Amino acid sequence: MRWLHLCVVVVFALAIVxxxxxxxxxxxxxxxxxxxxxxxxxxxxxxxxxxxxxxxxLFALLRRSYRGAQVAExxx
Numbered sequence: 865m866r867w868l869h870l871c872v873v874v875v876f877a878l879a880i881v882x883x884x885x886x887x888x889x890x891x892x893x894x895x896x897x898x899x900x901x902x903x904x905x906x907x908x909x910x911x912x913x914x915x916x917x918x919x920x921x922l923f924a925l926l927r928r929s930y931r932g933a934q935v936a937e938x939x940x
Contacts, residue, residue, distance in 0.1 A: 883905060884905045887903065887904040887905045887908075888903050888904075888905070889903065889904055890902065890903055890904075891903075891904050891907065893907055
């Protein structure tokens with residue numbers, strides 16, 4: 865199973881490298897007063913990382929809340 869996971873990671877890494885090489889055009893992004901000019905691949909990577917951080921934080925908060933609710937409830 866470890867080899868399957870490693871193969872999936874390698875395929876995704878290769879896809880990312882190909883995407884980076886093909887999308888070097890500079891674009892402008894404006895959102896709520898914030899503006900940036902950068903290559904498409906960099907902007908997409910930034911948006912992805914922000915989404916991963918916020919999604920991971922939400923998941924951790926929900927997991928902690930669920931565990932806290934179980935402890936507070938006590939055994940049945």
